[in-house]
Amino acid sequence: LLTALLFTSVAFAASGRNGRYQDKLFQYSTINAIMQGQYDGEMTLQELNTHGNMGLGTLNGLDGELIQLDNKFYQVSSNGQVKELDGKMKTPFAVTTKFDAKKKVTLSNVKDFQDFSEKLKANFDNKNHFYAIKIHGKIDYIKNRSVPKQTRPYPPFTEVTPHQTVFEDHDVEGTIIGFYTPNYASTIQVPGFHMHFLSDDRTKGGHILDVKFDSAAVEIQQLSEFDLVLPDTEDFANADLTKTTIKDIEEAENDK
Numbered sequence: 283l284l285t286a287l288l289f290t291s292v293a294f295a296a297s298g299r300n301g302r303y304q305d306k307l308f309q310y311s312t313i314n315a316i317m318q319g320q321y322d323g324e325m326t327l328q329e330l331n332t333h334g335n336m337g338l339g340t341l342n343g344l345d346g347e348l349i350q351l352d353n354k355f356y357q358v359s360s361n362g363q364v365k366e367l368d369g370k371m372k373t374p375f376a377v378t379t380k381f382d383a384k385k386k387v388t389l390s391n392v393k394d395f396q397d398f399s400e401k402l403k404a405n406f407d408n409k410n411h412f413y414a415i416k417i418h419g420k421i422d423y424i425k426n427r428s429v430p431k432q433t434r435p436y437p438p439f440t441e442v443t444p445h446q447t448v449f450e451d452h453d454v455e456g457t458i459i460g461f462y463t464p465n466y467a468s469t470i471q472v473p474g475f476h477m478h479f480l481s482d483d484r485t486k487g488g489h490i491l492d493v494k495f496d497s498a499a500v501e502i503q504q505l506s507e508f509d510l511v512l513p514d515t516e517d518f519a520n521a522d523l524t525k526t527t528i529k530d531i532e533e534a535e536n537d538k
């Protein structure tokens with residue numbers, strides 16, 4: 283049965299330089315839908331790949347953490363296993379962009395996630411736009427999490443994160459992929475930074491809870507166009523997405 287996917291494209295387009303749209307953020311579903319247990323989507327990874335080459339999210343059933351790097355998809359399961367994925371798999375929530383950094387800066391003496399966020403934001407030219415960031419290098423300390431696959435009836439995300447698995451690694455070479463969301467869009471995406479990690483040897487990764495490094499080159503892309511595609515599922519249609527609070531999102535997405 284061909285599942286028609288209703289593309290409700292809402293383009294928050296702000297004109298960029300010379301009035302042209304700058305680079306585009308593509309997102310499938312919303313973080314408040316994840317918070318409300320909307321863990322099954324219709325978007326395949328191969329479809330997602332047509333909208334960007336670098337991104338993050340999860341898989342249907344909330345089956346671990348998803349990282350998209352150079353048009354390839356990787357899953358970090360809650361048991362720590364990392365594997366490359368088939369494009370036919372589906373996601374209930376993901377963001378991606380055709381990464382094309384316009385700015386490169388070096389960040390030094392990053393003490394923790396908060397310090398990392400502040401140092402990154404100090405390099406943003408427009409605090410009300412969205413951003414994609416990418417860092418490749420040796421990370422002195424990184425704390426990631428992954429979440430266990432859920433079975434129906436799905437619990438809300440706040441009941442999942444107490445069962446997340448946390449991984450701590452030191453001196454690991456890899457890539458940090460992150461997206462910045464201004465607070466005004468807090469129920470659409472995680473307010474502030476939402477970042478995932480994948481090691482070069484493809485054995486470690488996840489949703490970043492904490493990070494520390496001496497010095498690393500950060501590539502920054504300002505995103506002033508946002509294409510949001512909403513699921514056309516009965517569950518999504520009937521979900522009460524207003525129950526999500528910013529406090530719940532911040533608790534579920536940040537270090538405890």
Ligand SMILES: C[C@@H](O)[C@](C)(O)C(=O)O
Nearest residue numbers: 316339340346347429489
């Ligand atoms: C699987 C989740 O941990 C997700 C989507 O990465 C997030 O909400 O951060």
Ligand SMILES: [Zn+2]
Nearest residue numbers: 476477478489
């Ligand atoms: Zn995440």
